[in-house]
Amino acid sequence: EPEVTQTPSHQVTQMGQEVILRCVPISNHLYFYWYRQILGQKVEFLVSFYNNEISEKSEIFDDQFSVERPDGSNFTLKIRSTKLEDSAMYFCASSGTTGSSSYEQYFGPGTRLTVT
Amino acid sequence: GEDVEQSLFLSVREGDSSVINCTYTDSSSTYLYWYKQEPGAGLQLLTYIFSNMDMKQDQRLTVLLNKKDKHLSLRIADTQTGDSAIYFCAERGLNSNYQLIWGAGTKLIIKP
Numbered sequence: 736e737p738e739v740t741q742t743p744s745h746q747v748t749q750m751g752q753e754v755i756l757r758c759v760p761i762s763n764h765l766y767f768y769w770y771r772q773i774l775g776q777k778v779e780f781l782v783s784f785y786n787n788e789i790s791e792k793s794e795i796f797d798d799q800f801s802v803e804r805p806d807g808s809n810f811t812l813k814i815r816s817t818k819l820e821d822s823a824m825y826f827c828a829s830s831g832t833t834g835s836s837s838y839e840q841y842f843g844p845g846t847r848l849t850v851t
Numbered sequence: 852g853e854d855v856e857q858s859l860f861l862s863v864r865e866g867d868s869s870v871i872n873c874t875y876t877d878s879s880s881t882y883l884y885w886y887k888q889e890p891g892a893g894l895q896l897l898t899y900i901f902s903n904m905d906m907k908q909d910q911r912l913t914v915l916l917n918k919k920d921k922h923l924s925l926r927i928a929d930t931q932t933g934d935s936a937i938y939f940c941a942e943r944g945l946n947s948n949y950q951l952i953w954g955a956g957t958k959l960i961i962k963p
Contacts, residue, residue, distance in 0.1 A: 842886075842896070
C-alpha cells in the first residue's frame with residue numbers, strides 16, 4: 736500500500752540553525768501539507784501546497800518557514816533559524832485531486848525536531 | 852476561531868464497545884475525520900463523514916454525526932487490544948481549502 740515517508744525520524748539542532756525536513760508524498764497525489772504537534776498540544780496546520788505554490792497557510796507559517804517541491808518526488812519544509820519553540824513533531828501529508836481522494840489526507844510517521 | 856474538543860482518556864474492557872466523542876464549533880464543517888495514532892507511529896486515517904450524512908459504518912467502526920449539536924462520535928465494536936491508541940477527531944471547514952482543525956486526541960485504554 737502506498738504511504739507517505741518522512742526523513743529523518745528525529746532531528747536535533749541548535750537554536751539559530753537551519754533545518755530541512757523531507758517528505759515523499761504518495762506518488763499520484765498532488766496536494767501536500769505540513770502540520771506540527773508540540774508535545775502535549777493539538778496538531779496544528781502549517782501549510783498546504785499545490786501546483787508548485789502555497790495554497791493556504793496558517794499564522795504559524797511565518798517568514799522563518801518555507802516549503803519546496805525540489806523534484807518530482809520530494810516535498811520539503813525549511814526552518815531558516817530555529818527557535819526553542821519550534822521543537823515539535825512535524826507531520827507531512829498528501830491527498831489526491833479527484834473524487835474521494837481529495838478529501839483524504841494521508842500522513843507520514845513524522846519527524847521529531849528537537850531544538851537545543 | 853474554530854475549535855474541536857475531545858475527552859483525553861477512555862477506558863473500556865476488551866470485547867466491549869468503545870464510544871469516543873468529539874464536539875466542534877464550526878457550523879460550516881464539510882468533512883469530519885477520525886484518525887488513529889499508535890505509539891511511535893504517524894496519523895492513520897480511519898474514516899470520515901460528509902456533513903450531509905448522519906451515520907457511516909465501516910466494519911467495526913460506526914461514525915455518528917449530530918450536526919445540530921455539532922457532535923461527532925466513533926464507536927468501535929468488540930474492542931481489541933490492538934485498538935489501543937490515541938484517536939483524533941478533525942474537521943475541515945467550508946472556508947478552508949484543505950486545512951484540518953484537530954482535537955487533542957482521546958487515549959483509548961483497553962482493560963483485559
